[in-house]
Amino acid sequence: MLSINGLHNFYFLPHFHDMRCKARRISEMIRAKYHRDPLNGDVYIFMSKDRTKVKLIHYENHAFYVHEKSFVKGYRFIKIVLRDDIPVYKIEWKNLVSVLESPVIKSISLQ
Numbered sequence: 001m002l003s004i005n006g007l008h009n010f011y012f013l014p015h016f017h018d019m020r021c022k023a024r025r026i027s028e029m030i031r032a033k034y035h036r037d038p039l040n041g042d043v044y045i046f047m048s049k050d051r052t053k054v055k056l057i058h059y060e061n062h063a064f065y066v067h068e069k070s071f072v073k074g075y076r077f078i079k080i081v082l083r084d085d086i087p088v089y090k091i092e093w094k095n096l097v098s099v100l101e102s103p104v105i106k107s108i109s110l111q
Contacts, residue, residue, distance in 0.1 A: 023064035
């Protein structure tokens with residue numbers, strides 16, 4: 001169950017796709033590459049290139065929280081289309097919920 005609510009600021013990182021990274025490495029990347037403070041309570045979201053896995057990371061009460069959601073074969077997350085090529089995109093809670101809860105079927109097999 002996702003323990004994050006709409007009271008946070010949410011930021012999508014469209015150019016970060018490395019799903020192997022753990023919380024410390026992700027926070028270092030946010031600080032170095034995106035020039036943001038990962039300790040201020042904001043939630044950062046990034047997606048695998050094939051859109052089958054999403055990770056959310058945030059810092060709260062002296063601890064990092066990493067949430068991950070992945071779909072089974074045949075499903076993927078909605079593609080997020082951005083207006084500009086910016087490195088960090090602020091996303092609203094309602095849009096985040098739409099992305100996380102609306103799977104897209106990659107293909108259908110009729111027999």
